[in-house]
Amino acid sequence: MKDVSVGICGLGTVGGGTFNVLTRNAALIAGRAGCNIRIARVASRRGRDDLDLGGVPFSTDIFDVVNDPSVDVVVELIGGYDVARELVLAAIANGKHVVTANKALIAVHGNEIFEAAENAGVVVAYEAGVAGGIPVIKAVREGMAANRIDWIAGIINGTGNYILTEMRAGREFSDVLKEAQALGYAEADPTFDVEGIDAAHKLTILAASGFGVPLQFDKAYTEGIAGITPYDIAHAELLGYRIKHLGIARRREDGIELRVHPTLVPQSHLIAQVDGVLNAVLVDGDAVGQTMYYGPGAGAEATASAVIADIVDVARLVASGGSPRVPYLGFRPEAMADLGVLPMEDVQSAYYLRIQAFDHPGVLAKIASVLSEHGINIESIMQKESEFRDGRIPVIILTHTVLERQMNLAIEALESLSEIDGKVVRIRAENFN
Numbered sequence: 081m082k083d084v085s086v087g088i089c090g091l092g093t094v095g096g097g098t099f100n101v102l103t104r105n106a107a108l109i110a111g112r113a114g115c116n117i118r119i120a121r122v123a124s125r126r127g128r129d130d131l132d133l134g135g136v137p138f139s140t141d142i143f144d145v146v147n148d149p150s151v152d153v154v155v156e157l158i159g160g161y162d163v164a165r166e167l168v169l170a171a172i173a174n175g176k177h178v179v180t181a182n183k184a185l186i187a188v189h190g191n192e193i194f195e196a197a198e199n200a201g202v203v204v205a206y207e208a209g210v211a212g213g214i215p216v217i218k219a220v221r222e223g224m225a226a227n228r229i230d231w232i233a234g235i236i237n238g239t240g241n242y243i244l245t246e247m248r249a250g251r252e253f254s255d256v257l258k259e260a261q262a263l264g265y266a267e268a269d270p271t272f273d274v275e276g277i278d279a280a281h282k283l284t285i286l287a288a289s290g291f292g293v294p295l296q297f298d299k300a301y302t303e304g305i306a307g308i309t310p311y312d313i314a315h316a317e318l319l320g321y322r323i324k325h326l327g328i329a330r331r332r333e334d335g336i337e338l339r340v341h342p343t344l345v346p347q348s349h350l351i352a353q354v355d356g357v358l359n360a361v362l363v364d365g366d367a368v369g370q371t372m373y374y375g376p377g378a379g380a381e382a383t384a385s386a387v388i389a390d391i392v393d394v395a396r397l398v399a400s401g402g403s404p405r406v407p408y409l410g411f412r413p414e415a416m417a418d419l420g421v422l423p424m425e426d427v428q429s430a431y432y433l434r435i436q437a438f439d440h441p442g443v444l445a446k447i448a449s450v451l452s453e454h455g456i457n458i459e460s461i462m463q464k465e466s467e468f469r470d471g472r473i474p475v476i477i478l479t480h481t482v483l484e485r486q487m488n489l490a491i492e493a494l495e496s497l498s499e500i501d502g503k504v505v506r507i508r509a510e511n512f513n
């Protein structure tokens with residue numbers, strides 16, 4: 081059997097997991113790949129005393145991997161934007177294939193990297209960058225190749241989902257975030273998880289691979305979960321909904337929607353049952369209908385599972401001497417659509433509104449009339465006498481679908497009413513129809 085040599089850059093959570101699984105399951109992975117996958121070199125700015133490298137050469141300069149002539153495949157697991165970009169472009173320039181788990185890199189620099197890789201005839205594979213261990217890139221690029229993909233929606237940040245799940249059980253946001261960091265789920269900068277930036281990286285990649293459009297991370301709309309309160313979680317539940325932090329991408333004639341925000345989803349939908357660090361991605365295709373991919377979205381060996389699946393794909397190619405089989409973003413570059421990202425004002429959604437009202441006669445009628453003047457249909461309304469405090473009472477409203485532009489105007493009008501105290505809280509809602 082032939083040997084295919086990989087060099088691993090980065091020995092953090094995912095790097096360590098990849099080394100361990102590649103070593104532990106070497107024989108069965110070789111049986112699947114049709115070649116031995118040999119770890120030729122490992123490099124990391126910081127060593128790991130807890131990891132037995134079994135004599136594999138180690139260096140603290142990650143560029144040693146890229147410059148090692150024996151390495152066929154560079155596995156980039158350092159994360160971040162700039163050094164990772166330099167490393168990957170250097171690997172491509174040296175004619176090496178690349179496997180990466182770095183969603184930030186692909187979302188921001190992917191167009192440039194794929195062009196360089198196309199010219200060099202090498203693979204850049206990024207399955208592990210999206211939804212951890214779930215093979216959703218393979219599903220979207222290959223399994224759904226027959227379909228026009230109309231929309232993709234998912235829980236694609238394990239840390240955020242872990243936080244929202246534990247908050248539902250009554251725990252404090254900051255305690256749960258610390259726990260998610262200790263478990264190795266969170267990004268080096270956890271604001272990426274909490275503010276939706278990590279999810280936007282992944283959604284950008286999913287949308288590009290599913291719709292055949294360029295990567296446009298800088299246009300994605302992101303709203304985080306820091307403002308979600310136990311009150312809203314509990315009241316969404318009373319209305320039959322659950323709050324999840326979703327990435328939603330939709331392909332329309334006039335552009336694509338690309339948005340990450342807290343979202344009410346019906347409790348009866350499967351996605352509402354996806355808890356903890358688990359991720360799930362719904363992909364709607366015109367031929368197959370709605371499909372859902374579910375599994376661990378973060379963690380050492382879960383992510384290593386996806387990294388190694390890509391290594392196996394590339395190793396088969398190297399061993400057979402073939403050329404790259406699947407286009408980087410699922411479509412040949414000349415078949416990509418030049419569709420831009422639509423502004424949020426052009427997006428349609430249902431809404432959960434929380435309005436702090438003074439408890440005067442006629443307040444509900446005023447609120448209803450402002451919504452009706454803006455063409456907004458109310459699906460349900462809730463006000464509980466037990467929540468009356470200091471002359472104020474919260475009014476919770478669930479609306480039918482409306483254009484965001486209309487909702488912005490309605491909220492502005494509501495906030496200007498003398499019967500309303502402070503800002504209106506709004507959370508979008510999705511029924512996946």
Ligand code: HSE
Binds near residue numbers: 278
């Ligand atoms: N911080 C990410 C998450 C890791 O929580 O989902 C996996 O991409």
